Amino acid sequence: MYFVVIIDIGFRNLNMITRVLWLLLYGIGWTLWLQFNRCIFLIYQAAHGTADLTLWPDIMLHGLRMDLSVAGYAGLLPGLALTFLPSRWLPGFFSRYTSLLLILVSFMTTIDMEMYRTWGFRLDTTFLRYLKTPTEALASIGSSPLEWLSVVLIGLIVLGLLFFNRLNHLAFVLLRPAPRWSFVPLLGATAALIIPIRGGLQQIPMNVSGVFFSPVAFANHAAINPQWNFIFSALEKSDDQTNPFQFLPQHVANQAVQSLYPTGSQPQSAGVLNTPRPNVLLIVWESLTAKIVSPVGGRTGVTPEFDKLCREGMLFTNYYASGDRSEKGLVALLSGFPAQPLTSIMTVPQKSSKLPTLARTLREQGYQTAFYYGGETEFANIRSYLFHSQYDRIVSKADFPPESWNSKWGAHDHVVYNRVLTDLGKQKAPFFTTFFTLSSHEPFEVPMPTAIPGKSEEALFLNAHYYADKSLGEFIAQAKQQPWWNNTLVIIVGDHGHRLPHIGTNKTAEFHIPMLWLGGALKKPGVLDQVASQTDLAATLLHQLGIESTAFRWSRDALAPVPESFAYFAFHNGFGFVRPGRALVFDNDARQIIEQHGTVSDTDLKTGMAFEAVSVGDYLSK
Structure with missing residues (x-):
């Protein structure tokens, strides 16, 4: 039994x-x-x-x-x-x-x-x-x-x-x-x-x-x-073709947007480079907010290396992120395309593949192109966008040993900087290299003793940026000893701002970021106070290289004279519009201004609404 x-x-x-x-x-x-x-x-x-x-x-x-x-x-x-x-x-x-x-x-x-x-x-x-x-x-x-x-x-x-x-x-x-x-x-x-x-x-x-x-x-x-x-x-829901932000008649919105950009031939911008076709190294710093950079009004002691470099290069003091996410910032910088209030074009490959890109444009001009990121490029469909951009080489998390990773995102900044330095020593000129950092992203884990004490989220955020700044300073010091330095333009810019630290806790301050140009290819240091956006990098850089930028519809030469400069930024179902000395933030749900600085006019509001409607319409049409 x-x-x-x-x-x-x-x-x-x-x-x-x-x-x-x-x-x-x-x-x-x-x-x-x-x-x-x-x-x-x-x-x-x-x-x-x-x-x-x-x-x-x-x-x-x-x-x-x-x-x-x-x-x-x-x-x-x-x-x-x-x-x-x-x-x-x-x-x-x-x-x-x-x-x-x-x-x-x-x-x-x-x-x-x-x-x-x-x-x-x-x-x-x-x-x-x-x-x-x-x-x-x-x-x-x-x-x-x-x-x-x-x-x-x-x-x-x-x-x-x-x-x-x-x-x-x-x-x-x-x-x-x-x-x-x-x-x-x-x-x-x-x-x-x-x-x-x-x-x-x-x-x-x-x-x-x-x-x-x-x-x-x-x-x-x-x-x-x-x-x-x-x-x-x-x-x-990528099939929804309804523009929810058509607050103005289409022809009125189109005219308002057209008034922001020069018609006919582009105004001549001031030449700031000492060579016509320099190497270009673009460093996109994760969450680099102006609130931690003292030369643009931020807290002192967080980014001492970057602060010193600001005296050596050309500092853009009124620069604004286009969006509030990394993938939106990358598209704004590399394609001159504005951020969207409810979506991100990078997450829809059949749309992002239709964008012009700096990498592709410079590649067509004989540049060798490369992209470095210590994390997973699958994040937010970055990988798809990079392939469409036709980067010759993409280096990511899998190219670094696991012991160099933090517990969440990937290889630490100093590890990737060392790889960039090694590779650039073997890179054929001219090159266009992009490095997207990650150590200053949540959870703010960095491989160094605590420099800014505290266990709060803000303290960890500041400490992570201190490490990111230290890594940058060490890289630049070594780069200056390399043969390629004298013929290279280095551009350092944030991918977006941040709600931290808790100073200047308004939307406009959260989108305020610095941009710095330096390197041996730069004629002399200086300060540019004109209001500008991440989307303006493409036209600004290409004009300095003598390359046409008409494919970058939303990009404006920030070094060219204009009657009045501007910057537009988008967040979840809202936008901001910045002019010299004034700014407004509009909530699409409430249909009202929720923040303003200086004397904002009705024209400013309508121009911002028009920019939102037309840029979203452009996104939907792709």
Whole structure:
């Protein structure tokens, strides 16, 4: 009797293990099927002359991660079914569920193939817009090879049913009643699907950038899983084309924005460089707020090295961040594109890919380009943006040993500075190198003894910036000894401001950041008090290099004479507009000014509202 009981328990345990293994097999099956779908996509694009099949192995490898994510989603309901449904119901459930899911996936794959051939981007919610106007939708597919697409669709469904029916047959053969306590490991196995769903155990959940690997746009696009991309875009609501900030008639808004920029030929800016084509090193300092830089009115003692450098270079004292997030600041600096109140263009690759970039522009002029960041470039789809920018080399967290990382973001600033210094010594001139720092980001962990005492968030923030400043000072001191220094322009600027420290706790102060130009290529030090924005860097720099900047629509030469300078910044559902001696902050929800400095006019308000409406309209049109 005891042997019978033991054998019975053993078989029931085996049945529980069999269920877990079957869930794993089900996920593997979907992964293989999605990889097969990608092969069909590649063949279809190759047949239409839009694919380079030499990249096929890398495309399949890098796309695997996103396929695993979709397979994880597909396994959630089966996992719950294995946990809670009686064994006799499982085969029928798996058959119906898999068939419905297969048909949906096949439709999406087929639509995606033609959508990419026609529009050049993977399946998202864009095509749903056209279903609102069925006549135009039918007209738009008139030139599509519907016969071939129908064959592909039917073929995918038939082959898929044959493939998954073999898999589901195992459910009939293998799945038997399991012990009641087995719901615990089965539920645990189902919960573990969150790992492939989010793309792994790394800090940043997977986004579109996570599968990008090549400067070839098609290769990156082909690695995207269309089903994943559709779900992501739907959740991001990127298909909403309504401009919520159209407070003024369109023609009035357009005229107001046009008045801010010179018409015809650009005014001649003062030449501040002693060489026509210098090397350019752009250092984007995480959270560098003016509130901690004494030469622009901030607290003393936090950035002593930067303060000393301000006396050696050209300091922009009335400079403003365009947005309140890193990805918004990078786009403003590198593409001259203003921040958005409710979204970020960098998170939508099919929009950000249409932006001009300094890296691409300078690359076309013979510059060698590189981007350094000690963290994960998948953050906020930075990786996608960098590839579209055509940087020759991208160095990120994976290129540094784990012992150089802090506990959250990645390699410390001094480690990356050392790498930049080493690489620039071997870099062919002229070069355009961008370094985005990270040690002054939350949680403000830095590898040095505490310099600014205290355990408060503000003290940790100040101490992190003290370290970032120390690392910068050591780097500049070594850079001055390098052969390339005399022909190099170094630009140091914040990616955005910060609410800390708690001085000048108004919105305008939070967006006030310094920008400093220095280096051997600079003629002489100086101070520029003209109001300017991060978006103005592109035109300002390009004009100093004698390069046209008309592609950077929203960028203004901050060194050129203008009747009255300005800066615009955006935060969540609001904006700020700064003029010399005055500023206002407007809340879109309340439809009113919530902060003002100096004597603000009605014209200032309408101009700020116009800038918001037209810039958001430009975002929506991309």
